[in-house]
Amino acid sequence: MDNATMRRGRWLWAAALAVYAFLYVPLAIVVAYSFNDSRLNAEWVGFTWHWYEVLLHDEAMLTAAGNSLLIALVSSLVSTALGTMAGIAMHRYKLKLLTFMVLTPVAMPEILLGVSLLLFFIQVLNLTLGMLSIVLAHITFSIGFVAVIVRARLAGMDESIFEAARDLGASPWETFRYITFPLILPGVVAGGLMAFTLSIDDFVITFFTAGVGVSTLPLHIYSMIKIAVTPEVNAVSTLLMLLTLTMIVLAAKFAPDVLKGKT
Amino acid sequence: MPGCSCVTEPARKLVTAARLTKWVVSGPPFLFLLLFFVIPGIIMVLASFRYPGEFGGLAPLTAADPATLQGVTLETYRFFFSDPIYGQVFVKSIFMALATTLICLTMAYPLALLIARSPKKSRDLMVLLVILPFASNFLIRVYAWMIVLGPQSALSRLVNGLLHGLGMEPVHLLFSPFAVLVAMVYVHLPFMVLPLYTNLEKHDPSLLDAAQDLGASAWQRFWRVTFPLSLPGIFSGSALVFIPVLGMFAVPDILGGTGDMLIGNLIKEQFLGTRDWPFGSTLSIMLTIAVLLIAWLAARLAGRRGSYG
Numbered sequence: 001m002d003n004a005t006m007r008r009g010r011w012l013w014a015a016a017l018a019v020y021a022f023l024y025v026p027l028a029i030v031v032a033y034s035f036n037d038s039r040l041n042a043e044w045v046g047f048t049w050h051w052y053e054v055l056l057h058d059e060a061m062l063t064a065a066g067n068s069l070l071i072a073l074v075s076s077l078v079s080t081a082l083g084t085m086a087g088i089a090m091h092r093y094k095l096k097l098l099t100f101m102v103l104t105p106v107a108m109p110e111i112l113l114g115v116s117l118l119l120f121f122i123q124v125l126n127l128t129l130g131m132l133s134i135v136l137a138h139i140t141f142s143i144g145f146v147a148v149i150v151r152a153r154l155a156g157m158d159e160s161i162f163e164a165a166r167d168l169g170a171s172p173w174e175t176f177r178y179i180t181f182p183l184i185l186p187g188v189v190a191g192g193l194m195a196f197t198l199s200i201d202d203f204v205i206t207f208f209t210a211g212v213g214v215s216t217l218p219l220h221i222y223s224m225i226k227i228a229v230t231p232e233v234n235a236v237s238t239l240l241m242l243l244t245l246t247m248i249v250l251a252a253k254f255a256p257d258v259l260k261g262k263t
Numbered sequence: 264m265p266g267c268s269c270v271t272e273p274a275r276k277l278v279t280a281a282r283l284t285k286w287v288v289s290g291p292p293f294l295f296l297l298l299f300f301v302i303p304g305i306i307m308v309l310a311s312f313r314y315p316g317e318f319g320g321l322a323p324l325t326a327a328d329p330a331t332l333q334g335v336t337l338e339t340y341r342f343f344f345s346d347p348i349y350g351q352v353f354v355k356s357i358f359m360a361l362a363t364t365l366i367c368l369t370m371a372y373p374l375a376l377l378i379a380r381s382p383k384k385s386r387d388l389m390v391l392l393v394i395l396p397f398a399s400n401f402l403i404r405v406y407a408w409m410i411v412l413g414p415q416s417a418l419s420r421l422v423n424g425l426l427h428g429l430g431m432e433p434v435h436l437l438f439s440p441f442a443v444l445v446a447m448v449y450v451h452l453p454f455m456v457l458p459l460y461t462n463l464e465k466h467d468p469s470l471l472d473a474a475q476d477l478g479a480s481a482w483q484r485f486w487r488v489t490f491p492l493s494l495p496g497i498f499s500g501s502a503l504v505f506i507p508v509l510g511m512f513a514v515p516d517i518l519g520g521t522g523d524m525l526i527g528n529l530i531k532e533q534f535l536g537t538r539d540w541p542f543g544s545t546l547s548i549m550l551t552i553a554v555l556l557i558a559w560l561a562a563r564l565a566g567r568r569g570s571y572g
Contacts, residue, residue: 012373012377013377015370016373016374019371019373019374020374020392023393023449023452024396025411026410026411026449027396027399027403029410029411030406030407030410033410040415041409041410042413081291082291082292082295085288085289085291086292088288089285089289089293093288098289098292098296101293101300104300105296105300107506108510108551109511109550110507110510111511111512111530111531111550112510112550112551112554113300113303115530115543115544115547116303116304116306116547117299117303119303119307119310119540120299120302120303122320123310123320123321123540124302124306136299140296140300143292171280172280203401203402204512204513208535218400218402221400221402222513222517225406225409225517229406229409233406237399237400237403237407240399240403241399241400244398244399245398248394
């Protein structure tokens, strides 16, 4: 390596480290201040668990967290089933229209899906906004993510396995049950975890489809940020980061290739 | 040969089964998305040609009382083009999206290049470190900047200390266009790093060796080999940043001042504030058109450049 290359290497490293710092310092401050014995997010005063205790006794926050979990559970189960079907259909039949319908909600600004569903629920279905409308909205935007992961899993497979199963007299259901499904299972699990995380995290679409009665964790955090910032927000943020981290570790365990392909 | 089926009975059964499977597999997701994605989109287009209802929602198509607003109209579109404020907000949003995209590109490029040229075993970890913060809740990532840029924060005190030293007026970092831009970059940066890295990783290092052997300087090797080859990655990363920024309402809502409204905030205001749903639909359609144009442009550019590589 000549001197110029080494100098450039050092430059790259410096730039990259600055970007990593940019990514991590703000979040590290949130975590640190969640243990800070002060009402203001300004200076380090001393260590405390106080904000976590406040959090544990915050009824509205716990209700919102419960709602978020329930919504994420139901919507991720349904969207995993529908997304898996969509992924298989996109891979096997190359249906252009279905592919368009699956991928567009993923690619467009979330607010568009949010307001069009709001219009549809109120104006057409005459539905009272609440848990059901949120779940339906979450399924709609999660299907695409599951489908993409499942399709990627199928694309890496040797088609001749399925042909062999058919030649040996397996019915389509048997081929699916004993060949396809076990092979794509890691992708399905990873897709399900992804859908769960997306649902727990979603703010924009939930904001438009929740109505007034039901709150979710992100909606509750939003109102706390907008009205009065207390370090309790830091505490709940830290716990949420821990949860997402766990989900990522689980996803990496079930389907290590998914994290890499996540673009 | 009369009566020849030419296809044996079991084979026909197989064909029927295959066709049935196709419907069973693609039917449910198709119907679900038809109902909750395609139809709501059509409803929104139709709603943009209606009058607003008295208490939100839409005015009736037909009403017995001729004094009530009813029927279909181009009023919302006329209104959109008659008041320059809406065009201005669109232009401002496009500039915000452009600035965010350029800053993301400047920050992401060196990082993506470094990851792509690192030893294979450290690459996955370096990519994971980019994705990790992006996996924490979106609101938390925006909220973090409320602390970092807050009036009492170390950064604010440092900046205002410097400004004071230079004899200038103190500034508010929070609730400003600057805060909006910083958080927009923060929230979207991984969308730029990942496609860039995916592209850069595929480059054949022997091209750079060849360029060097032919006497190209490091600077020339970058601008005449690496950069042109990475254009497809740049275009797809830019689309992934530009499009969500264009429709963003939460970041200006949380970190911006009263004058920092973007298209997303206008749309939100029409649907949840003033409750003029037809006009909100019109704004959403304008946003959709802008997004489609950008996506089409990015796909075209990426496709054309990609064919060189």
